[in-house]
Amino acid sequence: MSRRLLLKVAGSAGFTAIGQANAHPFRRTDDANPATDPESPSKTAAIEWLTGALWRQTGLSTEFPGQVVFPKYSHIALKAIQAIDSRIALEDGPARAAARLQDQSSGGFFRQHGDFLGPWTTATYHALALARQSAVSVDETAAVEFLLDHQTDAGGFAPRSGFAGGSIVSTLEATHKSIVALTEQDAVSQSVREQVLTFLNDTQHSTGGWPSVRRQDAPTVEGTYHAVITLSVLGELTPATTRAVTRFLRTVQRPAGGFRNTLESVDCSSLICRFDPAATTRSTAQALVTLSWLDRLSRFSEDVHADWLADRQLQNPTDERLYGGFETAPDRSPAVTNYLPNTAFAAIALDAVGALGRIDRSATEQFLTACQHPGTKGFGPWPSSLSSLVDTEAAIRALDLLDERGRVPRDALVATLANGQRDDGALTHPDRSAESTVEQTALAVLALDRLDRLDAVDHAAAATFIIDHQHERGGFTNTAGTDTTTGSPSPQTTWLAVRALAAAEKLSRIDLAGVGTYLADQQADRGHVSESSPDTMSAVCETRYALETLAHIDRFDDIDRKQAIAYLRSRQQEDEYTNRAEARHVVAGLAVAGAVDSIDHQSTRRLLGARQTTAGGFADREFYTGETAMQRHAGTIEALTLLDGFTEPS
Incomplete structure (x- = not known):
């Protein structure tokens, strides 16, 4: 034998x-x-x-065929791939994968199978967006009710429910994504609208920016990016707000290129409010998208920032799986990091400023595609996640x-x-x-x-x-x-x-x-x-x-x-x-x-x-x-x- x-x-x-x-x-x-x-x-x-x-x-395996399904990563990855080449037909696989994550009891969506923290308002927004751009059906009415249930007394929206049943603190990201989803469902009442505007007014800093979470936190590019999109969707983006945001973004730009997320370190017990003042791919991309949204790119060194962002693409990584992706920041490439969000945001931002020609577009697309799990068709944060x-x-x-x-x-x-x-x-x-x-x-x-x-x-x-x-x-x-x-x-x-x-x-x-x-x-x-x-x-x-x-x-x-x-x-x-x-x-x-x-x-x-x-x-x-x-x-x-x-x- x-x-x-x-x-x-x-x-x-x-x-x-x-x-x-x-x-x-x-x-x-x-x-x-x-x-x-x-x-x-x-x-x-x-x-x-x-x-x-x-x-x-x-060649590696996950524990389950259905283990890696992230509506957020799937949505932004597909947006980035479309930005790179609009001729690419969107597939229904990621939407079907996300649809399976809808919680029957609440109507919200989990971030992945077995997510004991969720469902989440942010995942619900991304899942609804995936469904709308495909032929996949989800319970939109239940999802709307879930989102509305997560508007807090402060007027913003919480990412999820707390373990005791109550809502946790509002965040700018959850507010932005909840409002966009509700607007697309024609479900923003006057009361919801007024409460959100009150929340945005109360959390804006005198510097012109917004924190990612609480009023007492330092303003961040991330929080400002989410606030600007929310105001724009509500039709409340005024010239005064535009000038204030421009002033804030000037304070966090780096002369050599790139934008810091914040002027000072922000730290707390939760990952959602922990930030570093260094310039990163994510913060730079969000700053450029915000300026493009405000039509204020001409006031900044657009080419310098676009070049800085393009330089973050990994052309000779030690791990070939990451070729074409974008690192977090210069000389900061840990073994495990969220390369897909970095890459997707960078592609979307470079497309917004007309600078996609500065990167290897094919390699970017290949990297994003490699992040798609063959079993679920959902996207993970890096290949073999x-x-x-x-x-x-x-x-x-x-x-x-x-x-x-x-x-x-x-x-x-x-x-x-x-x-x-x-x-x-x-x-x-x-x-x-x-x-x-x-x-x-x-x-x-x-x-x-x-x-x-x-x-x-x-x-x-x-x-x-x-x-x-x-x-x-x-x-x-x-x-x-x-x-x-x-x-x-x-x-x-x-x-x-x-x-x-x-x-x-x-x-x-x-x-x-x-x-x-x-x-x-x-x-x-x-x-x-x-x-x-x-x-x-x-x-x-x-x-x-x-x-x-x-x-x-x-x-x-x-x-x-x-x-x-x-x-x-x-x-x-x-x-x-x-x-x-x-x-x-x-x-x-x-x-x-x-x-x-x-x-x-x-x-x-x-x-x-x-x-x-x-x-x-x-x-x-x-x-x-x-x-x-x-x-x-x-x-x-x-x-x-x-x-x-x-x-x-x-």
């Missing part, structure tokens, strides 16, 4: 169980025919769910088990992971700036090995990094660095480390006996190999991890395997499991120990298949369970594969 086939079963546990040389431990031997089971899960739907979570440009290595490894593992490795954009993934290799040999996610870890490195190694592309990185250096983290107790620590006498090893980190070293063919460089001793020391009277209580999900998972680890290093005899099998077997009682979520781990653990026939296959398949959602995934959104949805999905596919639980052709 080929190594590839062996690696595809039981979480990369590529071996034949000890004492089972003449029988494949993962073959179903019962007479049940899953083809006759009406609840047989859909293999095709499971594959589509997986591929919908993959970013084509990077909210993706992770744990989800990526799980997705590739599941596709490999389903003979669908060809769906993975492997060249993109290889480039992404190779760019994430550090000087210490560790492999990391490109958007994570934390210290190097064994788990992240191991996940990257396992993903590349699944694709037969391990040689694309310095896997010897990656293996050395992992090896250096073997603890004196025999297990592996995640971040202990060179001091392996401190910190605590864990079964999960050890499981990942050993599997990765096996893939890199470096197992001979570690203390194999030490690994066995570490795991044996954790076996308890009930047979579980874990320091956790035997009645917990953790004990089941760690027992599975221990069995797979020992099989990789050929040291099953270091523990009482019969007891471990008996423990896992005991989790199924009368065709049910103590915890439905642990069934996949029980199957994988028993399979690797050559005892998968000790459980009832048909009832287990039925239980696993019943978890498939209408979208095709085997994991719905849940509270934190210790595993991501993609891991749960991949684990179920793994278990069903071991039980021959899929019957339809892919």
